[in-house]
Amino acid sequence: MPQGQIRKALSGYYYVYDNGELIQCRGRGVFRNRGEAPLVGDIVAYTKEGDSDGYIMEIHPRSNELVRPPIANIDQALLVFSVKEPEFHSLLLDRFLVVLESFHVKPIICLTKMDLLTKEEYELLQPYINSYKNIGYEIIETYKNDDSLLNRLKPILKGKTSVLAGQSGVGKSTLLNTLIPSLDLKTGVISQSLGRGKHTTRHVELIEVCDGLLADTPGFSSFDFDTIEKEELTYCFPEFARISEGCKFRGCLHLKEPKCAVKEALENGEITSYRYEHYQQFLQEILDRKPRY
Template sequence: MAQGQIRKALSGYYYVFHDGELVQCRGRGVFRNRGEAPLVGDIVDFTKEGDSDGYIMKIYPRNNELVRPPIANVDQALLVFSVKEPDFSTLLLDRFLVVLESFRVKPIICLTKMDLLSDTELDDLKQYIEDYQKIGYMVIDTYKDDETLVEILQPILEGKTSVLAGQSGVGKSTLLNTLIPELNLKTSGISHSLGRGKHTTRHVELIDIGNGLLADTPGFSSFDFDTIEKEDLTHCFPEIATLSESCKFRGCLHLREPKCAVKGALDNGELPEYRYEHYLEFLQEITDRKPRY
């Protein structure tokens, strides 16, 4: 039996990297019986049959796992958001950030299509960038044919397993083509009737980039909060988590509780209003969620 890492999943097959080659494997039936499924990024034991086929026999414990995209053992996520076509949305960005925080995956914000902004729009965006940087997030801004992008991203991706995520049409495939030109991934424009990009990536795959791995993931519009409880939401907003340490009551939800440090920071302008509004919206969504049995 050999050990390797699943680098790609496609059409019921798992491609396990071992000793410099990819071995096409199937999952054992026992995984289905347990309700388990191998994921890209998993460290596994497998048996090899013939020259190129095999069966996955064991899945090692995961550091983390994302449901959408389906991938495990991720260090960081490069969240690609366009500032135009489709327009930048702090609400959508905060959904991504909250879920990644819940899985303890480090988010890195990458803003594309900066060249499409007017001067007024750019001034507005700069305030958002400052807000997220103040929280502690790394924010990278880029534009079409940005010659400095590879130089900026390579040290960030070095030695890490990273996920490339974001809406369709924001420039993920263009960014990957810039980083790894030999991929020559298909890109697509924006569907003006839908206001978003057409889906171009069909499967999850880990790609070598220097001494790191980067996953291009199928396009999706948002994350769900299925695994987050309302008591944990505070900790998925780093600045609110820090402020909450000064709340009078432990477990404060920052709604109508007295001597709430979060509400105080909101009143004095220390906490951006849109971040608090998003917290309330997500809290309500979690509260309204149907019970799971």
């Protein structure tokens, strides 16, 4: 039975790439009966009917999967955040980072519209950039019509399956147009009253770029913590994970426990206060979550 990778899902069809050919497939009814659904990025077995149609018969085991965006087998995520119009929000960025860490997807932070910042605004942003770099995150600073962007992204994207994600209006389509001018994607217009962009991408699709695969995804504003348990949250903050090995109690939540290495690191400046505040907020969301049965 032939095998391939789902490169696009649209209107109930799955487009399976196999040896240079795209096969338009439907999913078998058995998937619906099991509550399963093929995802873009899946490696699948399929049967072919006619020249370019077929049915997906089997979904191979996934290394990971995201719900929003619905995609599987991702190596890394290029998180696109504007520094202005809309404004940069470290809380929202940390939500994205935490969920990606929980799925073992490597995050790469791409800050767009850097040219719109005044000198004073850039100086206010710089401590955040430095703190994320110190944690170990790779950061790309860019702007519209950045001629150097392609060369900077080539080694990052090569040989990887990457997802391009972020809020609407932050410049995802502009970034894609820079990478692949032939796409000529429509770019969203920022609403002056709402301060956010209109959604311009309607489906998930893997695109060949820089000798890798890149998924543009529908605009969305945040991730949920539905799959993260309270004991796991520490390990979604890399700097907490390293330091927490020194906590006295196993499973320390870094709140009121004695001899907590994370709180000691907070006091001596090894951990930034804003990251600890975000950890507390996310932990409370998880604690307040309704039980699942």
